[in-house]
Amino acid sequence: MDSYKVPGQTRIGHVHLKVANLDKALEFYSGLLGFEVTTLYGTQAAFVSAGGYHHHIGLNTWYSKDAPPASKDGVGLYHAAILYPTRKDLAIIYDRLRRAYYPLSGASDHGVSEALYLDDPDGNGLELYWDRPKEYWEYNEDGTIIMYTKPLNLESLIGELQK
Template sequence: MPDGTPLPQTAAPRPGAPAAMRIGHVHLKVAELERALRFWRDVIGLEVTQRAGDQAAFLSAGGYHHHIALNTWDSRGGPPPAPGTTGLYHVALLFPDRATLGAALRRVLDAGITLEGAADHGVSEAIYLRDPDGNGVELYRDRPAENWPRDAAGGLAMFNRRLDLQALLREASA
């Protein structure tokens, strides 16, 4: 609750979200729309589906109305959020396979963008970076669910190991 009061406990569990639910889109506040477009459109490869002048742009992969929206409505010229404050940790973009993730890595490196990390999590392979406004970005691909690591009880056993970036780049070239 906004005043710090804990939420009341419910007597019975509530039904969960349906398994088919997906996150449809994310809106990001940016300081400069054109700078943000150079990253999200030109490096990441999303397509602009609509613009609202110099205030907002909507971007998509595969013709969806928008996966990422960029706007300057409350943030034109503003600084990135200060470290140690709340907000978006990262937005994660799921690539369909290892080759397309490798191609995205190549575009990121060719643009001179510094990686913050790269990891093999067992269930996925991920690359971490920041957009020009300081928003965290994860580019990743999932392994097939039947190949996910499991513990003896059948629960997920994710881990955090070094991702071989050179092998990923070779996969993109193949």
């Protein structure tokens, strides 16, 4: 292999998920998480976004209508990650989830970021997170980033709503 490196400005554009029930998926992604519906394809597919982008998440039932969730111990998507701009924004969505009694599967401090983990109604894993500013990241002597998984202090996170 040659030493090609993807350009630093490259971003992951969107994720497209197979869902069993489009209405249920839209209730979660649009109703609970707050994404805007940008396009509907009848009762089979929808695109949702933040901030007027054409779509961040595609949802469809083309091959999955009324299907059971994917097996947790099989191959496939581990989770899709949704990056929030600030810690306060992460606190706001955490508060929405908490008030809706929506279950989390985890909440972690990774040093470089803080993250909430949950499954959508179809069992697709999601990470809702914010990145700490790069000047707060820690590095090993060889230049690699120090990352870890510690419990996230949810009281501190919800305290962002008081600021």
